[in-house]
Amino acid sequence: MSDHTEVFNDLLRLAVESGASDVVIKSDKPGYVRLSGRLKPVDMDPISAEEVAAFVHEFVPEVFRPNWETVGQVDFAYAADEIGRFRVNAFHQRGTPSIVFRHIKSRAPSFEELGLQADPLLKLAQAKDGILLICGATGSGKSSTMAAMLNWINRNLDRHIVTLEDPIEFTFQDDKSVFQQREIGLDVPSFELAIKAVLRQNPDIILIGEMRDRETFETAISAAETGHLVLSTMHAATVAQSLTRLFEFFPPEQMAQARRQIAGTLRGFICQKLIPALEGGGRVPANEILNADATVKNLILEGHNEKVQGLLESGIDSTSFSFNRDLLRLVQGGLVSKADALRFSPNPQALEMNLKGIFFKT
Numbered sequence: 001m002s003d004h005t006e007v008f009n010d011l012l013r014l015a016v017e018s019g020a021s022d023v024v025i026k027s028d029k030p031g032y033v034r035l036s037g038r039l040k041p042v043d044m045d046p047i048s049a050e051e052v053a054a055f056v057h058e059f060v061p062e063v064f065r066p067n068w069e070t071v072g073q074v075d076f077a078y079a080a081d082e083i084g085r086f087r088v089n090a091f092h093q094r095g096t097p098s099i100v101f102r103h104i105k106s107r108a109p110s111f112e113e114l115g116l117q118a119d120p121l122l123k124l125a126q127a128k129d130g131i132l133l134i135c136g137a138t139g140s141g142k143s144s145t146m147a148a149m150l151n152w153i154n155r156n157l158d159r160h161i162v163t164l165e166d167p168i169e170f171t172f173q174d175d176k177s178v179f180q181q182r183e184i185g186l187d188v189p190s191f192e193l194a195i196k197a198v199l200r201q202n203p204d205i206i207l208i209g210e211m212r213d214r215e216t217f218e219t220a221i222s223a224a225e226t227g228h229l230v231l232s233t234m235h236a237a238t239v240a241q242s243l244t245r246l247f248e249f250f251p252p253e254q255m256a257q258a259r260r261q262i263a264g265t266l267r268g269f270i271c272q273k274l275i276p277a278l279e280g281g282g283r284v285p286a287n288e289i290l291n292a293d294a295t296v297k298n299l300i301l302e303g304h305n306e307k308v309q310g311l312l313e314s315g316i317d318s319t320s321f322s323f324n325r326d327l328l329r330l331v332q333g334g335l336v337s338k339a340d341a342l343r344f345s346p347n348p349q350a351l352e353m354n355l356k357g358i359f360f361k362t
Contacts, residue, residue, distance in 0.1 A: 004051040005058065011042060013083050016103060019282070021139065023086075023103075027052050027096035036276060036283055037139070052097040056090045063185055077104070077167040077183075087167055108151035108170045109144055115335075116145060117326075120289050120319040121270070125149045126157070129227050130267030130292070131220050133211060135236040140272045141285055142233045143169050146207070149231070153177055153205065163207035164194045184209075195219045199226070208232040214249040224265035238323065238346055239290045239312060242269045243305050255303075263300040266292040273323070275336045275344050284335050286344065288312060288323040296320075313350075315359075324351045331355065 011031045015023045020033035027049035031042045060068055060076050068074040073091035078101070080086070087102040111118040124132055134142045147170040153159055159177040166184040180201065188194040195216060198206055206223055208216060211232040220230040236242040246266075250258035269290045274283035290296065290312060299307050312322035327341040328351065338355065345351040353359070 004054045007047060007051060008055055009080050009083060011044070012080055012086065012101060012103075014042065015101070016084050021103060023099075023101040025052060025099045025101075026093070027098060034139075036281055037274065049096045052090075052099060056097060056099065059088075060090070061186060075166060076185075087169060104169045105144075106171050108147040108154075108172060110151060111148050114141070114144055114148055115284050116148065117287070120287075120291065120321075121145075121149060122152065123291060123319050124268050124270070124289075125153055127229055127267050129224055129229055129265075131224050131230045131232070131265050132267040132270070133232055133234050133242060134270045134272065135234045135239075135242045136272040137235065137237060139274070141274055142272060145270060145272060145285070146231055146233065150205075150207065154179070159204040160202060161205040161207065162198055162201050162203040163209075164188075164191065164198065165207070165209045166191065191216075199223055199228075203228060205229045205231065210234070217246070217249045221261050221265050224267075229267070236271070237273075238271055239269045239288050240305070240309050242271060243300070243308065247305075259301050259303060263297040266297070266300070268292045268320075271323070273344050275327075275330065276340050278335055278337050278340075284330060286323060286326045286330060286336075286341075287321075288326065289320055291317065291319040293317070293320075313359075324354055327351055328354050 011023060015033045018033060018035060020035050022034040024032040024039065025047055028046050030044045030046055032039050033042060056068060059078055060074055064074050064076055068090065076088050078086045078088050085104040085106050087104055088099060090097060090099045111121060134146045136142050150161065150172065154172055154175045154177045157176060161177055162180045164182050164184065168181050168183045171181065172179040182188050182194055184191050184194060199222065206228055208220065208230065211217055211234045220232065223230050234242060234245060236245045246262055247258055271288040273286050275286050277284045290308065296308060296311065299305065312320055315321060315325055323346055327345055330336045331338050331341045342348040342351055
C-alpha cells in the first residue's frame, strides 16, 4: 500500500468508526468529517495536492479517467478492505484537486434501523406499478430509505429488480427477489443507453438513481404505464415542491398532457429530512408522505395541485401526512426537541399551534 493510500484509509477508518457520513478533502488542508450533519476538522497533517491527485489517478476506473483528465471531475466507488465502501466525487477547485467521500453501508438497512415508520412505506413498496419518488436535499438519507424499501421487497416479494446507478451504493444479495444492478460507465456506457434498454430486461421494479431530466421522466412514465414500479430520487424539499418539479419537465403548451400522465402514473412521494436526535447524538428521519390515491389523482388531473397540501395536513389518511404531522409525532415521542422541530419545519407557525393541540381545518 502506498503512503498516500494509507493516509486516506486512516482518515476513512476514523470517519467510519466515528459514524461520519462524509469526508471532505481539500488540497493542502487537513481532512474534514461530517458528523450528525456538522462538518468538523480532523487533527492531522494537511493532505497535499500531489497526494490527492495520486489517489484519484490510482483508483479511478480506467473507463472514467478521460473524464478526470478532460472534464476535471469524476464519480466512482472506492472500497477499502475492512473499512467499507465509499461513493467518491473528485473535482478541481482553483486549480487543485479535492475529493468528497460518502460512506456507503453496503448492507441494506431495515425500516427499524433507520427509525422510519414502516406502515406508510410498506403500502407504497407493495404497489405493482407507478412512479414512487424519494425526495430531499443532499444528505437527507434518500438512498438509505430507498434501500430499506428494496430490502423489504427482497425479503418478502418475488420481483425482478433492475437498478441504474452512478455509482452503485447498496449491494443486494438475492433472496425472494432477483437483482440486476447496473453501474453507469462500468456495466453500460451511459445513463441514456441504460434507460433505453431497461424495458427490454423484463423488470418488475426499476430503480433509477436520480430523476434528472425529461427523457428520464418520460421513460419512467412509459414503464409505469406498462405495469412496472419505478423508484427514483429527486432533489425537492416537500411534496408541493416535488409535484412542481415534475411539471417542470413539460413545456407550458403540454400542461394538459402532463396532468393526465402524472395523475395516471404517480404512486406517491416520500420527502425526508434528518433532524438532530434529542438523546444519544445522531439524527432522526422526519417524513412528509403522499400516497397518490384517487382523491390526489383527481386534484392533479383538475389542476388543483395547491389542494394536495391540505390533504397532508388534515391527517385523514394515516399513509399520507405532512412534515408538521411527523415532527409533532417526533416531539411528542421524545425523539427530537421542540426547538429543532420548529427549525426544520416548513411552516413553524402552524407547528407551534399543533404543539398546543390546535389544528386548522383545510
